[in-house]
């Protein structure tokens with residue numbers, strides 16, 4: 001019995017250590033994306049960048065499905081990182097030389113933005 005308990009403790013410890021603390025919840029992100037975030041208007045229901053308003057946008061929103069991201073918000077030489085998506089959503093496109101039509105959502109909590117980041121990653125096909 002003690003050996004069994006030890007095994008459970010080790011399993012839980014490994015799980016806790018290997019799960020990133022800041023990781024968002026993609027399912028919760030979808031609820032915001034489709035709902036109060038109104039992200040579908042521009043980014044489209046599947047994230048393909050083909051929302052109803054996208055025709056009027058230049059540059060157009062990148063396709064989350066193709067994971068073709070444009071903005072390198074932290075200047076580390078790669079775009080589409082968790083940090084880049086987080087900053088784009090929190091502060092908007094204009095701050096990073098992108099399309100000002102991408103609204104900053106500093107009204108969302110960091111946890112909500114992390115959920116959106118997780119959802120965007122999950123849209124990749």
Ligand code: HEC
Nearest residue numbers: 037039042060061062069070071085088093098099101102
């Ligand atoms: C009014 C239209 C509009 C809405 C609403 C909108 N976006 Fe955007 N978004 C854009 C445009 C246009 C870009 C492209 C910016 C660029 O590349 O210059 C963009 C870029 C982005 C990027 C950066 C992608 C990249 O290429 O690096 C992310 C992430 C993003 N949007 C997420 C969201 C999320 C999440 C929501 C909902 C909370 C949202 N957007 C709502 C228009 C919009």
